[in-house]
Amino acid sequence: MAILEKLTGDYMKRILFFLFFLVFTQSWITAQTPPSCGADLYREWYAQQYPELNEQAKEMQEAMAEWALHYTESIHPRTLITIPVVVHVVYQNGVQNISQEQIESQLDVLNADYRATNSNLNIVPPFFQPLIADVEIEFCLAARDPEGKYTTGITRHFTNKDNIGLDTDVHYTATGGADTWDPLHYLNIWVADMGDNVVGRATFPGEAPPAEDGVVIDPRYFGTTGLAAGSEPYHLGRTTVHEIGHYFNLLHPWGSGLPSCDGDDEVEDTPLTSNNYLQECPSTLQASCGSLDMYTNYMYYTNDPCLAQFTPGQKVRILATLAGPRAALTNSTGCQPSGTDPGNYPVFKLLIQPNPSPGQLVFECKGKEGKSGLLQIWDPIGRLLYETAISTNQPYTWEAPATWADGVYFVQAEVEEEVVVRRFVLRK
Ligand SMILES: [Zn+2]
Incomplete structure (x- = not known):
């Protein structure tokens, strides 16, 4: 790459x-x-x-x-x-x-x-x-x-x-x-x-x-x-x-x-x-x-x-x-302040490991205990490729289908109306 x-x-x-x-x-x-x-x-x-x-x-x-x-x-x-x-x-x-x-x-x-x-x-x-x-x-x-x-x-x-x-x-x-x-x-x-x-x-x-x-x-x-x-x-x-x-x-x-x-x-x-x-x-x-x-x-x-x-x-x-x-x-929620001061973080974070990845990834929504949410994977031109329910603080292991091309993908996690988007790179 x-x-x-x-x-x-x-x-x-x-x-x-x-x-x-x-x-x-x-x-x-x-x-x-x-x-x-x-x-x-x-x-x-x-x-x-x-x-x-x-x-x-x-x-x-x-x-x-x-x-x-x-x-x-x-x-x-x-x-x-x-x-x-x-x-x-x-x-x-x-x-x-x-x-x-x-x-x-x-x-x-x-x-x-x-x-x-x-x-x-x-x-x-x-x-x-x-x-x-x-x-x-x-x-x-x-x-x-x-x-x-x-x-x-x-x-x-x-x-x-x-x-x-x-x-x-x-x-x-x-x-x-x-x-x-x-x-x-x-x-x-x-x-x-x-x-x-x-x-x-x-x-x-x-x-x-x-x-x-x-x-x-x-x-x-x-x-x-x-x-x-x-x-x-x-x-x-x-x-x-x-x-x-x-x-x-x-x-x-x-x-x-x-x-x-x-x-x-x-x-x-x-x-x-x-x-x-x-x-x-x-x-x-x-x-x-x-x-x-x-x-x-x-x-x-x-x-x-x-x-x-x-x-x-x-x-x-x-x-x-x-x-x-x-x-x-x-x-986009990008214009909405996340809090009143720079120290104020949202209720959860989305962790992705490893990144870049050869195929298998672990997603985890770190935040409040016992909450459920939605995880989605999008391709670069905005097509929804994958969707699953997730629970906070529980690692979710996922394997990219062999047919997916190398490149950048976007993961969106939503928990109680808080939305976090991150990207990962697939490099097989
Ligand atoms: Zn011009």
């Missing part, structure tokens, strides 16, 4: 170097290209690396499109969804080890922009004002971790690797990054150096291994204060708004790759466009492909101060993701 990961990392560096070379050399002839979103490049890379996941993800895409097609507000009454976020700060020096204040400033931006309470709604041209959507999603810094313990929702890890945010190493503590928290129930954000060409990247639903699922943002473009304050024109936290859009399955308005009228984002109310408005901020109406361009949409590359809206069509696409592959986020 370690060797595989190492090879994967090295291979990735070569592929990325090649891709960046292709994309950036042309414009180097005349001028340095401003840094931008890396989501499309990584999407391409993951599709090549994990063809099986990609096949499953395509099926998910079809199901989500079908759901969106039949969506109406009356059939699907909304309640506000709050997404628990864990921020993994992976730093090489004190400057990159950004402050809690800077992290909280990013949460403020997310909560304004996904609720359409941002202060710059007035910059949206009148023609597009009716297409400003309140996505009705809020975000919290996690208040309890996957084991049910108190947390600030922030982890901090020193690394000695340059530009680790470009590499999958950032997702593993063993390779100098930070391990993912249960990605079914938490939005994982890694804040890590990504060099000079990329401001952020994200994984689309189901397309990356679960341990790599989430969003990566360079610390210079995360939030609005501290290190981000000097990062004009990407100093207002909208890189993260944009990347989380990808995480929720939104595409660039021009589709994937380079802007062209032939591309589309599969959303009706975002007009076709052949311009990404990279580091621009138009002061007059702009048009391409026979219609006005909605350059104020968060999924463009426009400067942060000039981004201001999602559309109702994008909202439905996000909701389809939250009704499909990312549904577990909507019933």
Whole structure:
């Protein structure tokens, strides 16, 4: 596994170097290209690396499109969804080890922009004002971790690797990054150096291994204060708004790759466009492909101060993701405090031994005596594989079926409405 990961990392560096070379050399002839979103490049890379996941993800895409097609507000009454976020700060020096204040400033931006309470709604041209959507999603810094313990929702890890945010190493503590928290129930954000060409990247639903699922943002473009304050024109936290859009399955308005009228984002109310408005901020109406361009949409590359809206069509696409592959986020307990102080632990803990395991595992719910509960094992794309009743303080020995593939699995234990989720690795 370690060797595989190492090879994967090295291979990735070569592929990325090649891709960046292709994309950036042309414009180097005349001028340095401003840094931008890396989501499309990584999407391409993951599709090549994990063809099986990609096949499953395509099926998910079809199901989500079908759901969106039949969506109406009356059939699907909304309640506000709050997404628990864990921020993994992976730093090489004190400057990159950004402050809690800077992290909280990013949460403020997310909560304004996904609720359409941002202060710059007035910059949206009148023609597009009716297409400003309140996505009705809020975000919290996690208040309890996957084991049910108190947390600030922030982890901090020193690394000695340059530009680790470009590499999958950032997702593993063993390779100098930070391990993912249960990605079914938490939005994982890694804040890590990504060099000079990329401001952020994200994984689309189901397309990356679960341990790599989430969003990566360079610390210079995360939030609005501290290190981000000097990062004009990407100093207002909208890189993260944009990347989380990808995480929720939104595409660039021009589709994937380079802007062209032939591309589309599969959303009706975002007009076709052949311009990404990279580091621009138009002061007059702009048009391409026979219609006005909605350059104020968060999924463009426009400067942060000039981004201001999602559309109702994008909202439905996000909701389809939250009704499909990312549904577990909507019933996560991650935002609920586990207690009033850091010393207050939940009523039980879930122990897993050994981990990684060649096949046989022992699960034990340590906690109050004489309680019964439910133990479930899930695969990375959220399928329930196994379920059994358990009793607290009694080791439960279990053998993984021979047909199960090596990889990461999730165990959820529930005792008296306390839920604990942990992961284990099968390595036969
Ligand atoms: Zn993007």
